[in-house]
Amino acid sequence: MSSPREMSVLDVVPVMPVVVVDSATDAVSIAKALVAGGLPAIELTLRTPAALDAIRAIVDEVPGILVGAGTIVKPGQAKLAMGAGAQFLVSPGVTGSMLHAMQDTGLPFLPGTATVSEAMAALEAGITELKFFPAEASGGVAFLKAIASPVPAARFCPTGGITAASAPSYLALPNVGCVGGSWLTPADAVASGDWDRITTLAAEAAALVP
């Protein structure tokens, strides 16, 4: 069995649900709805006070889902997320201290990159799986196509502005493992507890790659 660091976050699901929650209870319902739709992974963003509790609750109550912590923007958050039970880490950008903090956890992680130089710096540090963020604002599919040949070792999870309609063109690229997005968990569906809608959106996303 591979160690956590060797696990490929990019190969678990074709679409990584990027989720913002205000309560751990909502997080558990969302996670269950995603699993029911065939997407057994979630990137829970550390953008709300409820985020760490939400990670703990999903780990406790939703078996079989891979739980990651996203929006890690300060080095100290890497350890906090691991303590809450996160199984992988995602950051929107990358600095030297962030890279070290994420490496220190021993967890797999996706550092955010938006330029060739940032991707090269991550590769120099031995990291080949990267987040490409903000994807649409940073050149989208055309950017990833252009760097596939000069920077072939980098594989990406593009996120930021991607939709159900644009996801297939990203997933068709050789240097894309999965895409990420918040479209699977619309705010109105969460507010009204429409978990079936989230399951439907997850099932559509899961079907993007046979």
Ligand code: 3PG
């Ligand atoms: C992220 O952190 O990856 C993004 O906020 C997701 O972007 P989206 O909300 O445009 O899907």
